Amino acid sequence: QVQLVESGGGLVQAGGSLRLSCTARPSGATVFSINDMGWYRQAPGKQRELVATITNGGSANYADSVKGRFTISRDNAVNTAYLQMSRLRPEDTAVYYCNVDWNYTPIVSRVDWGQGTQVTVSS
Numbered sequence: 001q002v003q004l005v006e007s008g009g010g011l012v013q014a015g016g017s018l019r020l021s022c023t024a025r026p027s028g029a030t031v032f033s034i035n036d037m038g039w040y041r042q043a044p045g046k047q048r049e050l051v052a053t054i055t056n057g058g059s060a061n062y063a064d065s066v067k068g069r070f071t072i073s074r075d076n077a078v079n080t081a082y083l084q085m086s087r088l089r090p091e092d093t094a095v096y097y098c099n100v101d102w103n104y105t106p107i108v109s110r111v112d113w114g115q116g117t118q119v120t121v122s123s
Contacts, residue, residue, distance in 0.1 A: 002034075002112045003027040004098045008083075009117030016121070017086045022098030022114060024079040032103040037074055037081035041094035041119075048097065054081060066092075088121045095119075 008020040024034055038053035052072040054060045060072050069088075074081040081098065098114040 001027055001029055001110070002031065002100055002102055004100060004112060004114035006096070006098050006114040006117045009096060009119045011120045011122065012088055014088060014090055014121055014123050016088050017084070018088065018119060020083040020085070020096055020098075020117060020119075022081045022083075022100075024081075024100045024102070024112075029104055032105055034076075034079055035101040035103065035109065037098065037100050039072065039081070039083045039096055039098055041092075041096045042116075043091075043094040046094075051096065052083060085119070088119075090121045090123045093119060093121050 003025045005023045012018050036053050036055050039051040040048050041051050042048040050063050051066055052062045052070055054072045054074050056076060069086050071084040095116040096119050097116045099111055101109055101111050103109045
């Protein structure tokens with residue numbers, strides 16, 4: 001599998017910014033390719049929801065609720081995705097999870113998830 005190492009969560013006041021990082025590290029696996037990387041979040045009592053995804057070519061997709069405030073990017077040289085979050089709101093409070101879609105053969109892929117990082121926005 002691919003181990004995902006997340007960092008950057010924390011407590012911030014409304015209107016503030018945070019930057020999350022997620023690095024994909026092969027763990028006993030041969031990685032043929034790393035494809036889409038993404039960020040999802042889950043607030044207490046709610047289902048996990050998409051925040052943003054990015055292809056290995058750099059094309060990004062965002063949830064409507066974060067468009068214009070969050071920016072996803074990635075550095076393929078170090079297999080790392082970033083989520084720059086600005087103008088944070090209390091409703092952005094959640095555990096943020098990174099995931100990666102990757103191939104371990106030319107035709108077989110799987111998705112792995114990180115353990116999550118807490119983001120708390122105070123009003």
